[in-house]
Amino acid sequence: QVQLVQSGSEVKKPGASVRVSCRTSGATFNSYTINWVRQAPGQGLEWLGGVIPLFRTTDYLQRFQDRLTITADESTRTVYMELRSLTFEDTAIFYCATGDLGGGYLDSWGPGTLVTVSS
Amino acid sequence: VMTQSPLSLSVTPGEPASISCRSNQSLLHLDGNNYLDWYLQKPGQSPHLLIYLGSNRASGVPDRISGSGSVTDFTLQINRVGAADVGVYYCMQGLQSPYTFGQGTKLEIK
Numbered sequence: 001q002v003q004l005v006q007s008g009s010e011v012k013k014p015g016a017s018v019r020v021s022c023r024t025s026g027a028t029f030n031s032y033t034i035n036w037v038r039q040a041p042g043q044g045l046e047w048l049g050g051v052i053p054l055f056r057t058t059d060y061l062q063r064f065q066d067r068l069t070i071t072a073d074e075s076t077r078t079v080y081m082e083l084r085s086l087t088f089e090d091t092a093i094f095y096c097a098t099g100d101l102g103g104g105y106l107d108s109w110g111p112g113t114l115v116t117v118s119s
Numbered sequence: 120v121m122t123q124s125p126l127s128l129s130v131t132p133g134e135p136a137s138i139s140c141r142s143n144q145s146l147l148h149l150d151g152n153n154y155l156d157w158y159l160q161k162p163g164q165s166p167h168l169l170i171y172l173g174s175n176r177a178s179g180v181p182d183r184i185s186g187s188g189s190v191t192d193f194t195l196q197i198n199r200v201g202a203a204d205v206g207v208y209y210c211m212q213g214l215q216s217p218y219t220f221g222q223g224t225k226l227e228i229k
Contacts, residue, residue: 001178035218037166045158045166045209047218061217095165104154104213105171112165 002026002098004110011116017084020113022096024077030054033099034079035106036070038092050099051079086117121210123221130200131229138195138224140188140210146173147190154214157186157195160223161206169208170195202228 007021035050049060067084097106153173160166168177170186183198210221
């Protein structure tokens with residue numbers, strides 16, 4: 001199973017950008033997908049997007065397409081999520097999670113990174 | 120769209136619990152698998168995988184927890200509910216992008 005370590009909490013002002021990292025270890029970096037899931041305070045889970053390092057392809061939830069970028073650095077086994085033009089509604093915990101290349105399930109989850117958007 | 124029911128559940132220790140998840144589209148792939156998973160998020164923790172592809176237990180999941188169903192209707196069954204089962208259960212469809220979760224079902228112990 002893959003171990004995931006995420007970067008620390010962030011506080012950002014509205015309109016700013018945030019970059020969250022997710023460093024992986026354990027299994028071969030190209031043997032899984034890495035996904036980002038967010039959870040607003042007291043709310044459920046929402047898949048935002050993911051990257052397949054093997055194919056260097058990304059996929060995003062359509063309504064985040066314009067302000068979300070997910071990148072993978074194979075040399076450091078780290079995946080980054082950048083969310084731009086932050087609003088108060090972006091305050092949430094962001095989880096990275098690995099997925100099977102065949103699709104369908106998220107089998108290892110990171111501890112989460114709290115992003116707070118506050119003026 | 121994934122719809123779970125009930126949204127909350129209060130169970131007597133030792134009794135069973137059942138959670139339903141319905142999809143508005145078929146989750147049955149041509150490969151014969153149903154791309155429906157179950158996750159548990161315990162209080163203050165990250166979610167973790169319980170059941171994948173409809174009925175397969177993830178590593179370390181006890182056999183008193185099982186998943187069943189096909190196409191659009193799925194069920195998570197928890198037998199002999201105990202304190203370790205407290206949390207919010209989510210179903211998720213992984214058949215196609217974007218992956219979508221159910222609203223979550225909060226299970227508590229009476």
